[in-house]
Amino acid sequence: MNMVDVKEVSKTYKQGKVAVHALAGVSLSIAKGEFCALAGPSGSGKTTLLNLIGGLDTPTQGKIFLDNDEITGLSQSRLASIRLNKIGFIFQSYNIIPVLSARENVEYVMLMQGVPARERSERARAVLDDVGLAGMHDRRPAELSGGQQQRVAVARAIVSNPAIVLADEPTANLDSQTGQGLLEMMARMNEERNVTFIFSTHDRMVMDFAHRIIRLKDGLVAHEQIK
Amino acid sequence: MNFHMAWRNVWRNPKRTGIILVAIIIGAWTMLAYCALARGVMASSLESALNTLTGHIQIQNPGFREDPAVENRIRNPAPVAALLDHALPKGSCWAFRVQAGGVASNARNSQGITIVGIDPEKEPELSFYGNATAQGRLLEPGDDRGIILGQALLDSFETKIGRKLVLMTQDADRETASRAFKIRGTFRAEMEGTEKQYVFITLAAAQKLLGIGDNVSLACIRLPGRTGQDKAELNPVVEALTRELPRDLTALTWIDLLPLLKGYLGMFDRFMLLWYLVVFIAMAFGLVNTMLMAVLERTREFGLLKALGLTPVRIVKNVLLECLVLLVIGLGAGNLLGVLTIYLFSGGIDMSFMAQGSEFWGLGRLVVPFVTAKDLLSVNAVIMGLGLLVCLYPAVKAAGITPVEAMN
Ligand SMILES: Nc1ncnc2c1ncn2[C@@H]1O[C@H](COP(=O)(O)OP(=O)(O)OP(=O)(O)O)[C@@H](O)[C@H]1O
Ligand SMILES: [Mg+2]
Numbered sequence: 001m002n003m004v005d006v007k008e009v010s011k012t013y014k015q016g017k018v019a020v021h022a023l024a025g026v027s028l029s030i031a032k033g034e035f036c037a038l039a040g041p042s043g044s045g046k047t048t049l050l051n052l053i054g055g056l057d058t059p060t061q062g063k064i065f066l067d068n069d070e071i072t073g074l075s076q077s078r079l080a081s082i083r084l085n086k087i088g089f090i091f092q093s094y095n096i097i098p099v100l101s102a103r104e105n106v107e108y109v110m111l112m113q114g115v116p117a118r119e120r121s122e123r124a125r126a127v128l129d130d131v132g133l134a135g136m137h138d139r140r141p142a143e144l145s146g147g148q149q150q151r152v153a154v155a156r157a158i159v160s161n162p163a164i165v166l167a168d169e170p171t172a173n174l175d176s177q178t179g180q181g182l183l184e185m186m187a188r189m190n191e192e193r194n195v196t197f198i199f200s201t202h203d204r205m206v207m208d209f210a211h212r213i214i215r216l217k218d219g220l221v222a223h224e225q226i227k
Numbered sequence: 228m229n230f231h232m233a234w235r236n237v238w239r240n241p242k243r244t245g246i247i248l249v250a251i252i253i254g255a256w257t258m259l260a261y262c263a264l265a266r267g268v269m270a271s272s273l274e275s276a277l278n279t280l281t282g283h284i285q286i287q288n289p290g291f292r293e294d295p296a297v298e299n300r301i302r303n304p305a306p307v308a309a310l311l312d313h314a315l316p317k318g319s320c321w322a323f324r325v326q327a328g329g330v331a332s333n334a335r336n337s338q339g340i341t342i343v344g345i346d347p348e349k350e351p352e353l354s355f356y357g358n359a360t361a362q363g364r365l366l367e368p369g370d371d372r373g374i375i376l377g378q379a380l381l382d383s384f385e386t387k388i389g390r391k392l393v394l395m396t397q398d399a400d401r402e403t404a405s406r407a408f409k410i411r412g413t414f415r416a417e418m419e420g421t422e423k424q425y426v427f428i429t430l431a432a433a434q435k436l437l438g439i440g441d442n443v444s445l446a447c448i449r450l451p452g453r454t455g456q457d458k459a460e461l462n463p464v465v466e467a468l469t470r471e472l473p474r475d476l477t478a479l480t481w482i483d484l485l486p487l488l489k490g491y492l493g494m495f496d497r498f499m500l501l502w503y504l505v506v507f508i509a510m511a512f513g514l515v516n517t518m519l520m521a522v523l524e525r526t527r528e529f530g531l532l533k534a535l536g537l538t539p540v541r542i543v544k545n546v547l548l549e550c551l552v553l554l555v556i557g558l559g560a561g562n563l564l565g566v567l568t569i570y571l572f573s574g575g576i577d578m579s580f581m582a583q584g585s586e587f588w589g590l591g592r593l594v595v596p597f598v599t600a601k602d603l604l605s606v607n608a609v610i611m612g613l614g615l616l617v618c619l620y621p622a623v624k625a626a627g628i629t630p631v632e633a634m635n
Contacts, residue, residue: 056630084536099235
């Protein structure tokens with residue numbers, strides 16, 4: 001069963017008179033439970049592709065299916081609801097709401113999803129322990145290291161068992177050791193919870209964790225490698 | 228949790244929050260203070276006018292207002308008295324009066340005045356007559372030779388208590404009638420004009436002077452406490468009276484009798500609105516600017532929230548909640564300050580320093596600022612309602628931030 005189907009998708013940005021072809025007809029499928037890396041040089045379209053899959057942006061051409069439902073052409077509010085209920089996002093930085101503690105960050109998304117209070121708190125505690133933040137639930141972002149903040153972001157992304165977690169260079173701002181720890185934890189979540197992950201990266205070490213590497217170049221899939 | 232978030236966001240930049248709070252506090256405070264002062268001035272002007280023989284409601288012959296002559300009198304006072312004794316709201320008081328133009332004279336001077344025949348027992352609670360004695364004493368029941376006049380008039384006649392004063396007028400048969408009275412006392416009024424205009428004798432003495440038997444010019448009615456300030460409070464009473472009043476008589480309110488005063492008081496209401504507007508616009512600018520700054524500073528954060536799947540409506544609500552927190556804190560403190568200020572001045576503000584100007588409008592010398600519950604409500608509703616309305620702009624701006632732009 002495919003979690004994501006990208007069919008002949010292209011994305012063109014207009015910058016003044018110049019058209020930038022960020023994606024030039026990409027097709028790929030990602031199955032449930034995959035742990036998949038998007039690699040490629042800077043400007044190859046990794047972020048653009050993740051944004052399109054996540055419904056943050058709309059393709060110029062082509063179709064995208066998420067959990068077998070087409071998301072291209074949906075209204076902003078439908079897309080918002082899909083992001084809320086089916087997708088977990090992890091960005092490179094500035095991932096968590098600064099005025100909320102780690103636990104509140106995780107709970108906030110559940111609040112928006114309409115999860116009852118007691119269940120919210122139980123699930124938030126469990127997932128934070130799971131990502132290795134036991135004892136730090138009530139810390140504010142300012143009191144957490146970069147790696148710990150990314151762990152909060154992972155916890156928030158997976159807490160409601162989304163169809164897919166999209167992570168755009170989640171380790172780019174971390175030193176390699178911390179990055180490796182985060183990746184190990186993500187790989188464990190992928191195995192234990194069977195959550196589908198797609199993450200983009202430049203980093204060889206990070207790619208090594210992936211079961212499948214999709215290489216982009218100039219807005220096209222240049223190479224695929226399955227381990 | 229939404230509230231927690233709003234609360235903490237508000238205090239993220241304490242300096243900026245402090246500035247905007249000060250603006251809201253000053254806004255609410257000055258609105259209340261101005262409103263209270265205006266209310267005080269209005270109440271004082273109205274009280275002074277009602278006191279100067281107008282009362283809340285008068286029963287008259289329909290011709291009397293145009294031409295307050297002896298012919299336009301109430302010829303059947305008995306049923307009116309019976310009606311007023313039972314049909315008025317509890318705590319009201321009323322009395323008959325005879326009123327006629329005339330001339331007062333002594334050996335030195337003579338001057339046009341208004342002769343007012345009063346009920347010595349009932350008049351004191353009805354008008355300034357009862358509480359403004361300067362020298363001597365008030366008329367006693369049955370004292371048909373006594374007269375009370377203003378201190379200024381006494382001075383201009385260069386006479387004193389105990390001396391005689393002759394009143395001359397036209398009686399019911401259009402014959403000149405005159406009679407000598409003995410000065411029993413003088414009164415002080417807020418306006419010198421009042422002191423020079425009115426002289427008081429007993430109802431019986433006035434009836435005899437004019438030759439009108441038991442007839443009277445009018446009945447003056449005072450409603451209890453602060454009621455009777457506007458049409459809404461007066462109309463039910465007038466309607467109740469009119470239903471049972473003899474056909475040839477009419478009930479008039481102070482609004483009918485003093486249209487100019489009504490206009491003047493209405494002007495205050497409009498000034499008040501204008502003041503609200505000025506204060507509010509200044510405040511709104513501050514509020515919108517700060518909120519806009521706060522929103523733009525947090526572009527990435529709003530982008531993140533959008534990416535997480537919050538709808539634009541949810542984000543508008545979040546921003547408005549922050550405005551609400553600011554407004555509630557600001558209004559709370561502003562109201563407290565306002566009420567405290569009003570309380571501090573509850574002894575009254577002496578306006579005699581502007582006596583010249585104030586006399587013109589019959590402003591009393593002591594103005595006690597006060598606000599009604601309705602005023603409090605409207606000041607708060609204006610700031611709260613319009614405040615949230617203007618915050619809609621930064622809120623919509625925040626909701627319009629797209630994750631793709633914000634995260635780049
Ligand atoms: N909002 C935008 N407006 C205009 N051009 C854009 C925009 N976003 C991306 N691009 C262009 O699209 C191309 C692909 O960008 P994208 O961000 O997807 O690359 P990337 O693979 O994520 O690169 P990096 O590794 O540097 O993050 C680039 O040439 C970029 O300049
Ligand atoms: Mg990128």
